[in-house]
Amino acid sequence: MKTSNGGNSFLDQVIKATPGGEKLVLCLQCGTCGGSCPSGPDMDYSPRMIFAMTSAGMKDQVLSSNTPWFCVSCYYCTVRCPQEIPITDIMYTLKQLAIQEGRYEQRKASDFSEHFIGYVENYGRSFELGLATRYFLFHNPLKLVNMGMGMGMSMILRGRMGFIPERIKNMDQLQNILDKAKQIAKEGAA
Amino acid sequence: MPEEKVGVYICHCGHNIAGAVDVEAVAEWAKGLPNVTVSRDYKFMCSSLGQELIEEDIKEQGLTRVVVASCSPHMHERTFRTACERAGLNPYLFEMANIREHASWVHPDNVQAATDKAKALVSGAVHRVVYNKPLDAMEVPVEPTTLVVGGGIAGIQAALEIADAGYPVVLVEREPSIGGHMAQLDKTFPTLDCSACILTPKMFDVAMHPNITLLTYSEVEKVEGYVGNFEVTIRKKARKINEADCTGCGTCWEKCPKKVVDEVYESGLGYRTAIYRPFPQAVPKYPVIDVETCTYYQTGKCRVCEKFCPTGAINFDQEDELITYKIGNVILATGYDQFDPRRIPEYGYGRLANVFTSLEFERMVNASGPTDGQMVLRDGVTVPKSVAIVHCVGSRDRRYNQYCSAVCCMYSLKFAHLVKERVGGEVYNFYMDIRTSAKGYEEFYHRLLEEGVHFVRGRVSKITGAARQPGEEGKLIVQCEDTLIGKQRRIPVDMVVLSAGMEPRHDAAEVGHLFGISCSVDGFFIERHPKLDPVATMTDGIYIAGVCQGPKDIPASVAQGAGAAARVLSVIGKGSVRLEPVRATIDEANCSGCRICNTMCPYSAIDYIEDLKVSRVNPALCKGCGTCVAACPSQVITGAHFTYEQITAQIDGVLFDVLHQPVAEPV
């Protein structure tokens, strides 16, 4: 299969950053992905359009769209794609590129992601991903009231919510690994 | 090394070779190879001018050996051998170097490497060719009888063409009747001819033809021999009916108490009895008893058919028959299986009652089908008010088949037309691309547009019965992205038809092996050349026609059936074929009589001559594989055209640049 030719178009960039991403060039624009997507109706552009725009080099529009952030990672598109393009993984790549390119400020989602991984990097463990409650408790208490304070209280009462994750023993080791990985990732991007 | 005058010809093949191999340099360099008298390069060696170049050099320069470096020998070895022969040189004194498929096309970005490799291959051929020996092709007579395997429209056409020309045909069909998939259809696109009306007369012609031996409910079991002289064993499965007595009156299947789903002719949409004739126009008219489902064979009781048969034609004791024929040529027209959409779980076939396959739909709209032509839902009663037709099911999909099945667009349009015509209502065609590239096809598409059929450009993502919003309850919801507006749509319908693609027969690989031919990566039989020889195969005497070679519609299948017949007729007309003289011979004076070769030979072509205590090869049976040659401990068996010396010289030749280096000493 023709790979990215080592070029540095936006398409090449996306392909390079995704394991198996070279299949992106095979997209037939059939729309199976967009038709499968549970959150498809709420996306700025369907995944299919994102791929056409990526091919056309419309980097700004792609990276500032809400599409990758609205991906729920259900992998329906990936298993149904007749060209076997790893669509969900490409969505992860687009999120990563959006952050690298600083196109994410307005995105609550990326903010949340970074908050989440802050815990991972400091404790080696995290809190429950789905618990918006705790996130909003620190960041947007007003929102929390709207989202149902009752639920948060119920969770606390049933002992289902901790506020600080446990910390793993060998935190130094994990930090060394992550630092090294970040350094390698930076080399690769350069 | 023998002294010969070798002519070397390097082909440019336009840019195909010259684009990656420095052909002039190779030709110039080849002049320095031992024995080379002439070395040239030329734009197209296979052209008549290229061939004349060789012929002139043979005559004028007295060449005794010829090497052409061009494409694969599977492509043009015959061409150049014939050219040599025309100039009076034995064709086996020619050798080919494949510098296109094996060099320029696989190393396109590296001229140096491709050129070096071309030199090695040319050198190999030059070194080898001086050891080549003149050989005489064996001329053998051709049996005039042709075996046609498969009684669908392609096989029927082939059989009739040959039989009409006055030669005998044995037509073998696995099912109880000929007719194939075409017999299941109601209408044919784009003319909307009644399928049965145009097929039945041909089936009848087959049955009546004095030159055709029709063996239905039969399968080929063994194939031996070679082009012109095959010996084929056919298993004629026991119908359990004495054909001579049967009038085809139908009393037996009317009385038979055992009903089973007919997976073949009715595509699972209808029932048949255990003793059955697949459809009213079946040829031959006799029924068969399916012993797998017949109550008598399962429990030992019943025999109702026997009781009611007015002519006493039922014969429960009838056994399978093995019949052997001498056959000159074989045409395989084994057809296709429909893709099984149960493999695509998101389309719900098998789970959702009102999702149908295209062949189920064909049977449904067929007047002689299980619903007498009524278009209804699975309950057998309700007429659908809206129908979705889903294109490309199992085709253009790397998870299943990458290829386009070529016929689905057109039959999907035909379905849409039939829905409009018979029940009215809304029809939605979900497509990726509409492919209507044959005579009258695009016009048919335009007609459908005028009829008000909805075309939604988007591959269907899923079909579900789970209602999400009002209006969806009790319906099948077809979900897709309408790619022309970039929005997800959910379209509720009563019925869904899945336009399932064509697949190679499930046993195509085994059948191919039986006849000594190969399947391509998608499983269809490989033709000798995709453009110029689409009905021949790599095995002489074996031809292919119809969908077993690749997806195609009825006109194309008919054309291939006729084409294969024409190829066979030309062989029969000539009366004899030339066999490759690639055979083994034993030097009996030095044979130790160990008999190792006797057991090695897969064709039992080597006999032990008790009186002389030596082994001897029967040249008619030998196919030239060379297994005995390599196995002989006394090294007294010679494999013509692949002798020890020839290959050894070729090894020296391909290693031309490293051959004379000192062997490295161990550390």
Add this chain to the structure above:
Amino acid sequence: MSTNSGHHYGYYPGCSITKNAAAYGVSTDAIARILGLHLHEISDWNCCGASEYFSINQLPAYALVARNLALAAGEGATEVVAPCSLCYVNLYKTDKNMRLHPDLKAKVNRALDAGNLHYEPDTLKVRHLLDIVVNDVGYDGVAAKVTKPLYNLRVAPYYGCLIVRPDTGFDNVEYPTTMDKLMETLGATVVDYPLKAECCGGHMTQISDTVALELIRRLLHNAAEYQADVIVTVCPMCQLNLDAYQADVNKRFGTNYHIPILYFTQVMGLAFGMTPKDVAIGKELVSADRALTKITAEPPEKPKTRKRDKKALPMPDMIE
């Protein structure tokens, strides 16, 4: 007695198991004891990064996951078992992509090297807890331990996404059936509803409550349509979304769903004769008390096989 024969299960509980999904942890321990299944918790395991870390920076995300694989392999595990579908898919994906992409493998191992670790892909088989129960213990093995069958309890098995997708090969990607068979083994009445492998919304609750609550509504709506008494899950995230946001769904859409969401291990425990407390029933926000009263001591009457409608056309059999 051990059913581990030939397997050494490295157990990767995941971050939620102690708090939010404590009921899952408790019930898993309980059924493992009864089944003689030895799950060896990987010592000092770390978070798998959920879906968030892969969104930010993929290489550190792979390295983060790979540390767990390296630790498990170092402890002699032959497989890693995760009860959480998200952890499962991250572990699976890391092993698979390291195997398929040598470049990624080299980079991840360079990172692991900074912690004196190394992971050779394919050393471990990554498996979900449900896979272990239905394939290693087996339905017969489970049936042998059932003392209080869950007769007449209408159970809707909910698989969600990541246990079957993208390509774990353990069950059908669109229409899985392993948990259905498991629930039948426990004596329950299985509700075969179409949305059993659809998405619970995942992290959408953080990003767009409009989208997330609609996805949760669809699932509850479909399970209710099929009269499920209880939805059974294989993932803490699915359990949380369906359980904790059920009240929000009712408020937003004016509905009145009350479908308790339990872990498959909890209902297994009940069928094995444990008390609701033993398997931490009571931790769920939508109480299961009412649903559990539906369980009867006698099996339901076999539904009479309806005679085929003569006019109806035959249906194709499903491929097993």
Add this chain to the structure above:
Amino acid sequence: MSENGKDFDPVLVGFLCNWCSYRAADLAGMSRLGYPPNLRDIRIMCTGRMDPAWVLHALRNGADGVLILGCHPGECHYVEGNYKAIRRINLLKRTLKQLGVEDERVQLHWASASEGVQFAEIVQRATDQVRALGPLNWKRNLQDSSDLAAAAGAHLAHEGA
């Protein structure tokens, strides 16, 4: 061509059966699949014809490796020639091992007429493996190819028994 440096470029001789693997190579060409140019191929009718002496001859005369490719087991055009090849080549490899020739230098593979991609992969992998081994070094005491052929022949004499 350097014999010891990193730029060592191995020479491989290939023996391809006429029916499957030669056509696989043709298909690789028709599909324009790139693979290393190190393989120099020779067409034989069947791997059953494969004379072990040819392998020795090639190795003795400058080849760094030999690839033998036939039809898949069970798909031989001549019924079972490839099974004969398996036995012969295995015997030969045993002999070669005694002579100090690394296992990867002589490889027997299958490629059907439709497996152009697999053919290209096989050539790629074999080339990489032989490149990693470096140039072939024979043991000092076995330089006469006729001795080698005799040694191989002695093994083969048992084959039919």
